Structure formats: C-alpha cells, structure tokens
Amino acid sequence: MMNEVSDVVLPFYLTGEGATAPRIRGRIARLHHAQDAILSRHDYPDIVAGLCAETMALTSVLSSMMSFEGVFTVQAKGDGAVKTLMSDMTQDGDMRCYAAFGDDEMLQSAYQGPALLPRLAGSGYMAFTVDHQVTKRRYQGIVELDGPHLGDAATAWYKNSEQLSTLVMTIAEKTADGWVSSALLLQQIAVSGGKNDEDDLYKQPEELDAESLDLWHTAMTLCSSVKTDELLDKNLPLADLVYRLFNSLGPHIQPTRPITDKCRCSPQKVEVMLDGLSEEQRASLADDNGQLVVSCEFCKTDRTFDLTAL
Ligand SMILES: [Zn+2]
Known part of the structure; x- marks a missing residue:
C-alpha cells in the first residue's frame, strides 16, 4: 500500500539523483487512530497527552531502525511536572504508552510559553532499550533531555554515541479528529556498507565520501523545509510527502x-x-470481601481477582 496516511511507519531511502546505491535511510511515521485510542483511555491532560503522542511517534521510527524480536522501549524521566513518559512497541508494531505526572497546579504553571518539553519535564534523561525476547539480551542507550522536542534528544543520542549522522524530528497536535503525531528520521549510510547492520542499537561510524556528505547536507536543508502541517496532514499519504x-x-x-x-x-x-x-501483601491490596482489582497502567484494563479462590 502506497497511499497510507496514518498508523504506519514508512521506510525509504535516498540514493541521490541518478544513482542506485542507498546513501541515506529514512523513516517517516504518522500516528492517528491507534494513538488516539490509547490516549482516549488514559484521558491525560492535553499537555501530557501531547508529549505521549510525540513519544509514540519517536518509538515507532526508532524501533523500525532495528531488527529484533521482542520489545523496544522509549522512556523519558524528568524532574518537572511530567515525571515519566514511556512507550513501547513490539517487532509487530503493537504499541502502548503511559505517563506519570504531578498535580494540576504543576501542570498549569508549565502551560506558558512555546516549548513544551523543557518546561514540563525539567532536566532529565531519555533511555532507549531493546529487549530481545529469545536471547534475553538487552541493549540500552541513554541521553540527557535537551531541546524542545523528544526527537531532539534522539538526535543528540546518535550524535553522542558517535554513530552515523542522524536527524530525528517529532511533532504532535490535537485536532478536532483526535491526536495526530509524526516523526521523521534520516540517517547516513556508509557507502562501503552495502547491507544495513540493524541488529542492535549501535552502528559503527564509517568514512563517507564527499558525494555522500553533499547529499546529506542537501537532505538536511530539505528537511528543514518540511512544514508541521505536512507532517500532521491526515489526508496526505506518507509516500507522497517523501516524494x-x-x-x-x-x-x-x-x-x-x-x-x-x-x-x-x-x-x-x-x-x-x-x-x-506474600499472602499479607495480597491481603493489603484486596477489599474486605477478598476482591483484588489490578489495573493495567498502559491500557487501563481492570482485572478482578478473588483472593479466596487463588
Ligand atoms: Zn494492558
């Protein structure tokens, strides 16, 4: 399907005009209905839901950069009104999200001004984790939160870990038709490395020729021309936007x-x-009739257990 508009990640690559070898790999994602369903169940304040939407967009593009069987997690921790933003995704694209935040007063005071993330999360860090289901191996990368968007932290992480140049943009907006978010990622490909090594978080930097560097700079310029409206336009197929x-x-x-x-x-x-x-711990969580309700923080499903029957 080439005309998909949302709830997908579209991988693409750029060769440069008239060339055939991939020089830049790209990912573009737009999330709408799936994400809106998740956020509707949470019913978070808008200011928190917006950051969650951005977190999910970021999770979708980063996870698509790796081949894994298991779970990829993005988690941001801050010391501001928003304490935790967490989103994870399986290799099949099953996504969920969760946030922890302070009281209304803390959130209200953060409403002023344009840049959401620094005001809300304060200083903090973001962690990217790959948990491999079969091998039980775990890879984790950590970076300080810096910049107005979650994608900025991801860009900084790639830069700090001295990998191939990578740009990550994220954006989210509440529309009359629910939350929409988008993420765009571009990454250099070393010419010699014909095959992408995608089996872990880290990639070895390699020398790039002048042509590749030139192409990268042009791509960066074109990226800076992309409008928020285009990224979030629910009627604009992602493939059309890439072209x-x-x-x-x-x-x-x-x-x-x-x-x-x-x-x-x-x-x-x-x-x-x-x-x-322990039996005591369970009893302390149950009501007088021995009924214990466990609520999933991610999907808000309540499950009731009868302690007398366990
Ligand atoms: Zn759940």
Missing part, C-alpha cells in the same frame, strides 16, 4: 509497517505477579 520533500534526491519507498493499539498485559501475567507477593 514531495526529497524528489530531487532519488527517493525509494519501501513497504510500510503497521502500528496498532495493543497492550501485552494478560490475566496470566497478573496472576504470576500476584503469586510473587
């Missing part, structure tokens, strides 16, 4: 990856968690 932005740089579209509103919680997982508690 519109990078038409002069030999864009090649790859198959999209769907993003779905799907939590990984289950009654079995909650039972395992309850089994890990």
Whole structure:
C-alpha cells in the first residue's frame, strides 16, 4: 500500500539523483487512530497527552531502525511536572504508552510559553532499550533531555554515541479528529556498507565520501523545509510527502509497517505477579470481601481477582 496516511511507519531511502546505491535511510511515521485510542483511555491532560503522542511517534521510527524480536522501549524521566513518559512497541508494531505526572497546579504553571518539553519535564534523561525476547539480551542507550522536542534528544543520542549522522524530528497536535503525531528520521549510510547492520542499537561510524556528505547536507536543508502541517496532514499519504520533500534526491519507498493499539498485559501475567507477593501483601491490596482489582497502567484494563479462590 502506497497511499497510507496514518498508523504506519514508512521506510525509504535516498540514493541521490541518478544513482542506485542507498546513501541515506529514512523513516517517516504518522500516528492517528491507534494513538488516539490509547490516549482516549488514559484521558491525560492535553499537555501530557501531547508529549505521549510525540513519544509514540519517536518509538515507532526508532524501533523500525532495528531488527529484533521482542520489545523496544522509549522512556523519558524528568524532574518537572511530567515525571515519566514511556512507550513501547513490539517487532509487530503493537504499541502502548503511559505517563506519570504531578498535580494540576504543576501542570498549569508549565502551560506558558512555546516549548513544551523543557518546561514540563525539567532536566532529565531519555533511555532507549531493546529487549530481545529469545536471547534475553538487552541493549540500552541513554541521553540527557535537551531541546524542545523528544526527537531532539534522539538526535543528540546518535550524535553522542558517535554513530552515523542522524536527524530525528517529532511533532504532535490535537485536532478536532483526535491526536495526530509524526516523526521523521534520516540517517547516513556508509557507502562501503552495502547491507544495513540493524541488529542492535549501535552502528559503527564509517568514512563517507564527499558525494555522500553533499547529499546529506542537501537532505538536511530539505528537511528543514518540511512544514508541521505536512507532517500532521491526515489526508496526505506518507509516500507522497517523501516524494514531495526529497524528489530531487532519488527517493525509494519501501513497504510500510503497521502500528496498532495493543497492550501485552494478560490475566496470566497478573496472576504470576500476584503469586510473587506474600499472602499479607495480597491481603493489603484486596477489599474486605477478598476482591483484588489490578489495573493495567498502559491500557487501563481492570482485572478482578478473588483472593479466596487463588
Ligand atoms: Zn494492558
């Protein structure tokens, strides 16, 4: 499908005009209905929901940069009104999100001014984690929160870890038709490395020739021309936007990856968690009739357990 407008990540690459070898890999995502369903259940204040939407857009593009079987997580921790932003995604695109934040007064005081993230999260850090399901291996990258958008922290992380030059943009907006967010990522590809090594968070930097550097700078300039309205336009197919932005740089579209509103919680997982508690701990969580309600922080599903029957 080439005309998808939302709830997908569209991978693409740029070869430069008239060339055939990929020089820049790209990802563009737009989230709408799946993300709006997640945020509707949470019913967070708008200011928090907006950051969650950006977090989900970021999660979708970063996870699509890696091949893994398991879970990719983006978690931001701050010392401001918003304490935690967390979003994770499986290799199949099952996504969920959660936020922890202070009281209304703290949030209200952060409403003033244009840049949302620094005012809300204060100083903090962002962590990217890949948990491999089969091997149980875990990779984690950490960077300070810096800049007005979550994508800025991701850009800084790539830069700090001395990888190939990477640009990550994220944006979110509440519309009459629900929350829409978008993320755009561009990354240099070393010419010698024909095959992308995508099996972990870190990529080795390699020398780039002058032509590749030139192409990269042109792509950066074109990126800076992209309008928020274009990224968030629910009627503009992502492929069309890629062609519109990078038409002069030999864009090649790859198959999209769907993003779905799907939590990984289950009654079995909650039972395992309850089994890990002592009898006293369980009793302290239950009501007078021995009923214990466990609510999933991600999807808000309530599950009731009868302690007398466990
Ligand atoms: Zn859940």
